[in-house]
Amino acid sequence: MVITNQFLIEFDTYDSVTASVIVERFCTGTKYITKRTETPSLAKYLPLIKDAGAIEQYLFGKSRTTGITVSAAGKIDLNNASRLLDYLxxxxxxxxxITIREKTGSEYPADFPVRFLGTIEAISFSDRTISLDIKSIIYDVKQEVYQPIKYAGTNNGSSIYEEGTADLQGTPKPKVLGDCSNANMPMFLVDRANEIYQLSSDPIDTINTVYVGRAVITAGTAFTTRAAFIASVTATPPTAGTYDYYLGDRTAAEGSNNRGCYIAFGTTPNLQPTFNATEGWKNLALYSEDYTNAAWIKSNVTVTTNTDTAPNGLVVADTFTATAANGTVLQTVTIASASYEYSVWLKRKTGTGAVAITVNGGTTWETKTLTTSYQRFYVTPVTTANPQFGIRITTSGDAVYAFGSQTEKFSVPSGYVATTSAAAYNHSAMNNLWKVMNLRGFALDADSVAATNAVNSSPTGVFVNAETQIGAVMDFLADSIKAYVSDNVEGDFICGVFKVPTSGEIVRIFDSRILLGAPKISKIRQQDLDRGIPLYRAIINYNRNYTVMNESQIVGASSGDIPFVSQDWRSVVDETASTLTKHLNAGERTIDTALTVKADAITRAVFESTLYNQIRLIVEIRVPYAFGFDIDRNDVIQVENRIYRIIGKFLKFPSVDNRLSTNAIVLQGWGGVVV
Incomplete structure (x- = not known):
């Protein structure tokens, strides 16, 4: 029996003759043309796909549960025997x-769901075949340079002071990310004549400590503009033994020196200067998931707590029911005037009346269109002092679900930070990753960030002052909490925590529906470095010391401080003695992390031990298209009496003469937990 599924492929090309992007369209089977009423109208898909290819998608690599997150990869062959495609x-x-769609009905694009969305890495030509090597879109993100801003080396001593001398030209500027409040980071001398140093090319919220050697230097004058800072320190040096500083302007464009953070010493340092600093901003909304708290002022609204499963996967969404017209739930924070943005997830429960949100006490209300699915809504940022933010339900009797209020000094809603009695920084691994991707123009899915933070919101920090790709920073942050970052067929960048599968996570149960009516399961060899042998010891490195000092450099250090500044990391260990008793070859694993708190590192060590202190199977499960496309990486499935977390997916698209036996989707599952 020959598979009848038809697949359509669309990809962009650039034509230098017309100086425009032209979409090329091909299909399996017979030629396909969209209807005149569809968009695009009367688009022709030529039946020149020789092999629609195979796509391999993994969390960490084939048959692996550790290491970096990898992008999906595959290849498509076009038939060019007629030479019709030589123009390519x-x-x-x-x-x-490039997009791959499956035809499941007659209406385009509604009945043509996307099965793969990616980019073309390379194109190659032979006499009869054109091959497209394709990657998922996460590949493009990971290849981006983390710090594209370099020193120009153009200081002139009169109008330019922050670009360094010629010896700094081409050197990446330093970047502080997240909680680096005890990181002992080096600073870049950019102007010797005025003792000006750069701490970060991005704004700093707080300079926690400045050292020379390990002697603490007193903070002097804080400047709110770079121009004022430069004018002051170049005219009159700071007081001897102190430093003046400028924290940076987050509204300034990347690459602008107005965005960076600088200090100037009043005395030339006689030992290496280092610093601790905190980057980021806070969710200022208190009790962000508990609208029954007195911090939220209710008028003509009743609030019932924990009534629905929120986007973070927990039953923490509250119900707002209007008891009269224009019911409101509002909170005010006392803070200086600035530009503030407010966001919240809302879902319609009952009624059809208008629902609006505000960040300036109702001076302006922005009406939002709610559905029966959660959406994260936000207001246009408003400059105001003491922002008052919240929700208004226009019609009495209407009810909505609300979750995750966030008020912040930013232009768009950043990664969500849960709060209780105090404002909280956006320092979790995924919140820091959100900042990294946002600065490069990419968006990490808000729902998956909230869900990942609900599992692990430990503060993290990263300092980079060398050539680095975004992928390296992404993987470092993700591995800090045993997370992954990937993309889906909708083109969203998503994240999640990799953990032992549980029955509450099951998305599908397979039995007789598995291909050919019988389970097609095969155990496969693990490709992790330990080959599946259990671990008895997990070592977590945390709170990196970015400036290792020798004896001559640590003048002023306390006895308790010396061990930290003389080595790269602090470490914690978790051991499972019974594992070593049972498995004589059981090993240990050391993981460098961006974690900054010892208790969080201990939790991470225990988590790693729980994952790997016993044998857990990796299997391949062959399932039909009808079920396989709806299952993605990190989903949990049940096969017979065992559950598996999906760590990989192999899609073989139907092509000419493919048979039923070759057109299944192969899932790689890990765990094998008996239920």
Missing amino acids: EDRGVDGRA
């Missing part, structure tokens, strides 16, 4: 978007 030799194809 003159097109720009590499780096362009």
Whole structure:
């Protein structure tokens, strides 16, 4: 029996003759043309796909549960025996978007769901075949340079002071990310004549400590503009033994020196200067998930707590029911005037009346269109002092679900931070990753950030002052909490925590529905470095010391401080003695993390031990298209009496003469937990 599924492929090309992007369209089977009433109208898909290819998608790599998150990869072959496609030799194809759709009905695009969304890494030509090597869109993100801003080396001593001398030219500027409040980071001398140092090319919220050697230097004058800072320290040095500083302007464009953080010493340092600092901003909304708290002022609204499963996967969403017209739930925070943004997840429960949100006490209300699914809504940022923010339900009797209020000094809603009695920084691994991706123009899905933070919101910090790709920072942050970062067919960047599968996470149970009516399961060899042998010891490195000092440099250090500044990391260990008793070859694993708190590192060590202190199977499960496309990486499935977390997915798209036996989707599952 031959598979009848038809697949459509669309990809962008650049035509230098017309100086425009042209979409190329091909299909399996017979030619397909969209209807005149569809968009695009009367688009032709030529039946020149020789092999629709195979896509491999993994969390960490084939048969692996550790290491870096990898992008999906595959290849598509086009039939060029007729030479009709020779024109592609003159097109720009590499780096362009590609989409694979499956025809499931007659209406385009509604009945043509996307099965793969990615980019073309390379195109190659042979006499009869054109091959497209494709990658998922996360590949493009990971290849981006983490710090594209370099020193120009153009200081002139009169109008330019922050670009360094010629010896700094081309050197990446330093970047502080998150909680680096005890990181002992080096600073870059950018102007010797005025003892000006750069701490970060991004704004700093707080300079926690400045050291020379390990002697603490007193903070002097804080400046709110770079121009005022430069004018002051170049005209009159700071008081001897102190430093003046400028924290940076987050509204300034990346690359602008107005955005960076600088200090100037009043005395030339006689030992290496280092610093501790905190980057980021806070969720100022208190009790962000508990609207029954007195911090939220209710008018003509009753609030019932914990009534629905929120986007973070927990039953923490509250119900707001209007008891009269224009019911409101509002909170005010006392803070200086600035530009503030407010966001909240809302879902319709009952009624059809208008629902609006505000950040300035109702001076302006922004009406939002609610559905029966959660959406994160936000207001246009408003400059105001003491922002008053919250929700208004226009019609009496209407009810909505609300979750996750966030008020922040930013232009768009950043990664969600849960709060109780105090404002909280956005320092979790995924919140820091959100900041990294946002600065490069990418968006990490808000729902998955909230869900990941609900599992692990430990503060993290990263300092980089060398050539680095975004992928390295992404993987470092993700591995700090045993998370992954990937993309889905909707083109969203998503994240999650990798953990032992549980029955409460099951998305599908397979039995006779598995291909050919019988389970097609095979155990496969693990490709992790330990080959599946259990671990008896997990070592977690945390709170990195970014400036290792020798004896001559640590003048002023306390006896308790010396062990920290003389080595790279602090470490914690978790051991499972019974594992070593049972498995004589059981090993240990050391993980470098961006974690900054000892208790969180201990939790991470225990988590690693729980994952790997016993044998857990990796299997391949062959399932039909009808079920396999709806299952993604990190989902949990049950096969017979065992449950598995999906760590990989192999899609073989139907092509000419493919048979039923080759057109299944192969899932890689890990765990094998008996239920």
